[in-house]
Amino acid sequence: MSSSSKSNGVRTKSHSKNPKAIVLFSGGLDSTTCLYQAIQDGYSPIALSFDYNQKHKQELKSAKKITKLLDIPHLIQKLNPEFFQGSSLTEKKIKVPKNSLGHSDIPNTYVPGRNILFLSFGVSLAEGIGAQRLYIGVNALDYSGYPDCRPEFIKAYSETIRLGTKMGSEGHPLEICTPLQFLDKKEIVLLGSKLGVPFSMTHSCYDPVGGKPCGKCDSCLLRKKGFQEAGVPEK
Template sequence: MNFSSNEKNKNLNRKNSSSKTNPSNNKAVVLLSGGLDSTTCLYQAIEDGKEIQALSFDYGQRHKIELSYAKKVTRKLGIPHTIQKLKPELFLGSSLTQKSLQVPKNSLRKEEIPNTYVPGRNILFLSFAVSLAEGTGSDSIYIGVNSMDYSGYPDCRPEFIRMFEMAIQLGTKKGSQGPSIKILTPLQNLSKKEIVLLGNRLKVPFHLTFSCYDPKNGKACGKCDACLLRKKGFQETGVSEK
């Protein structure tokens, strides 16, 4: 992995923050959307001393602009980055993939799972990550899910992650012959405020992240849940996005 000299020096000076995100092997796959959470997760993996392969997906999402930010960050860091293209037809029933459905605006209080939930998305993303991790000899996968925000997406819950880890152990050569691939979720119990604070400590370039479900002409709408949560996190911390 070829970091720039400045980034390399910064990374060498960082210390591992938690045994929970530091398994034995130093190789890891990081699921990277280009948003605030996944980019903070990427920088946590760097602090943990990982040799990283970043993995992103183009699945016809209306906020595909995030991928350009993922590219900018990985280029800045000199990290290998794969963007896997998937057919949009695999992801029906979500306002993030179907223009006929409206993205909810101006409200964070939800009784039900919002229509921004993409059926099976994290199941597929993690499956691709497992294949890449096993093929590259990586012992861990980082994913920026967090269950403390309003949404409560089923595939972001700790129970889902635990069950998926069991599937990895039972369904892979690596899992059947030795230590299995771990799914690391350093943001799992953090609020958006706490994620911003963590990102600030890790020197995340917030200006190279993008969080909006319904961008127009390359700009965030400012009204969707992703925009409101991001704004709330920065307002509560006083940290600058620039």
């Protein structure tokens, strides 16, 4: 696990009177809003990102810029891309669907087991450093239908870590915090605006071209819809 900060990592940069929290952080609109919400909630956050050779690796550049702006620890876990197959976000031969928002089927942008793995890394880090919360920007309203974003998954996973961690067995389970769970994209944008999220620094596109958003994938369309309905400028 590597850190984008110049410090020796979490232990040296998280000395604070505030309790610690881990934030799963992609650098996108939702996870950045989660990060700012964690700060608003009174926590000293450690951002945790993942490099799994995703097509939208541009998001990691955004994540680095935002954590540098906030001067908070940022860990990037590099994962073997061979673990992430069968998704258009990771395989060149599979095309990211365009202009398909609203289809009922789970899209091929779903990455098998991704949130299960990401949360597991977050749980291990959180328990190791004594963090009280683990934030993740899952959403059950304006999203693409991913099963690992649903409330029932988060509920079941929370019970799993309660049973399977020392913190849980001692009666102090880690809290999985999902502040965006029941917000639509408009509400997420409004919340981000209230929290002071630097929208222009975030990246949401699944299939960027030359670092620029494609404007046609589900993520781009949902983002555009949210800003338009909220009446908030992206810049």
